[in-house]
Amino acid sequence: MNLRLYNTLTRRLEPFRPLHHGRVTLYTCGPTVWNYAHIGNFRTFLFEDLLRRYLEHQGIEVFHVMNLTDVDDRTIGAAQGAGLSLSEHTAPFITAFFEDCQYLRIRPAHVYPRATECVDSMIDLVTTLMDAGLAYRGEDGSVYFAVAGFEDYGRLSQVERRELKAGGRVSSDEYAKEDARDFALWKAASEVDEAVGAAWDAPFGRGRPGWHLECSAIALSQIRARYGIETLDIHAGGVDLIFPHHENEIAQSEGATGQTFSRFWLHGEFLTIGGTKMSKRFGNTLTARDLREENVDAGAVRYLCYSTHYRQRLNFMDDALDSAREGVERLGEFRRRLEAAAEDAPAGDASCPSAAIDLEAAFQAALDDDLNAPQAVAAVFSFVRKANRELDAGKWDGVAAGRALGVFDGVIGVLDLLPASVEVTDEVRQWVERRVADREAARAARDYGAADVIRAELAGRGVELEDRPEGTRWRLRGD
């Protein structure tokens, strides 16, 4: 394996080697299920999906953990606002998240631990940190991590010492902390917490876990249970998590275990709309559900996300989605052509066409280089053009086409860019085939006026026709 990844920890490209040969532990920060996840979240999840799939494409066994944050300020606030308990409020959003992942064809993680179901391991972690003298109970009843006791603090975000912004607000807990940098591991239960069912008993007082604690506890308990280790190969998330979230995760985890928490830290850049970060404030949020409801092809969304490198900002525009859709349709069209060419292949032993060999090499070189998806996509299109030329020239027999198809499917399976197949009921199929036959009859009778009327009628239903030497082919195009 020649994969090189940009490690935020060192700010450099580093050759990636799993800690244990042939298998990788991957932890990715999941959604906070207080609302529908937006496409910015999904851009990150798609970058992680590419990482996961490429590793698996290389024959590596990946153990992928993604947490679901179902207890934090926002979930509690939203539950209270809706007059529901925490679990009542988050349940539909958890369901929606999985539906959205399926829509976008994101390969599921192996486990999706929910924060509320892992409170025991979080309590254990806090206890360990208190025993180690790295955590203390503040006057407000919350437990804080003592940053001063952890020498490496700031290594990930590369800031020696964070200063509070001049004139910045000072929240009430500032008075309970020994050091402004200290952060809450465990928050003393408030009335609202109790009201929505977000409070648990612990040796150090009733309360609820802090956000950072959740990921450390879940990641560690998962890899301990499965492999008996305390070091992840890769931890990934959005760039905004570098500080404080991931910095704090490192402090908690390494403070407790004395082991490197994660060898590689990968961060995906933001998706913007109108050139600025999505935010409720600017009214420029867009969710995966919005796209699905507008019948946007998932392949086009994936294509759009992979058309920009993951460490580069991506500005989301409808125009770009339209052009992505065109590109994806072309790939789908090409695959149909290649598949047809590969059919009724005589038993033979043709060698793999050089264009396909080149594709595999270019594709791997691109993704090996810090998951350069845009370059991988370029390799795919170069292949499409070369293959079309060869097919036009009749240079590939069925066996060669079959070999090429195998390579094409292999690489396209990593990116998963093909347009979603449109569901066609038998009823629709029969109707379309009858009208196509009617048109064929009209054409045979040289009644082209009638033929064009039928074509227009079918087009009105989203059916496109293509007259080829071997007959008329039809397909349904989504909106």
Added chain:
RNA sequence: GGCGCCGUAGCCAAGUGGUAAGGCGGAGGUCUGCAAAACCUCUAUUCGGCAGUUCGAAUCUGCCCGGCGCCUCCA
């Protein structure tokens, strides 16, 4: 105030020292009764601006212009 990112053809976007990938769009063409389908070909002497380093720079350095992000719970 501190830290950092970006500016490549009409649009999107790779490339980060060796002479500009790819996609969309557009223009020609092939096939076709026709084509709105499909396929092929073409489409940046030039990389925000100005200096500099170098045999050589979109790629390195400096300054300037323009856009954006982070700085305690936002992917």
